[in-house]
Amino acid sequence: MDTEGSQISLSSVDNSPHDPCKMFIGGLSWQTTQEGLNEYFCKFGEVKECMVMRDPVTKRSRGFGFVTYIDQAGVDKVLAQNRHELDSKTF
Numbered sequence: 001m002d003t004e005g006s007q008i009s010l011s012s013v014d015n016s017p018h019d020p021c022k023m024f025i026g027g028l029s030w031q032t033t034q035e036g037l038n039e040y041f042c043k044f045g046e047v048k049e050c051m052v053m054r055d056p057v058t059k060r061s062r063g064f065g066f067v068t069y070i071d072q073a074g075v076d077k078v079l080a081q082n083r084h085e086l087d088s089k090t091f
Contacts, residue, residue, distance in 0.1 A: 021069040028052065029087035030061050040086045041067045045074025
């Protein structure tokens with residue numbers, strides 16, 4: 001699979017009154033697992049919850065997920081870094 005030119009988007013769900021520590025992670029590799037996502041993002045802070053969204057019928061990754069940190073500092077550290085790479089995708 002050619003991953004050149006692909007991008008992953010990161011965004012804090014700031015407009016959510018429920019959890020300002022939750023981030024949307026878009027454009028994930030089809031091979032990215034929940035464990036891999038957690039392993040990558042835990043280096044920025046303590047991860048409360050991590051999930052890769054899957055198709056309910058095929059169980060195949062839908063290419064996006066969510067990471068929720070214990071506190072806002074984790075989100076800030078992720079957004080402060082200019083470049084990230086996970087499963088051969090740079091974002």
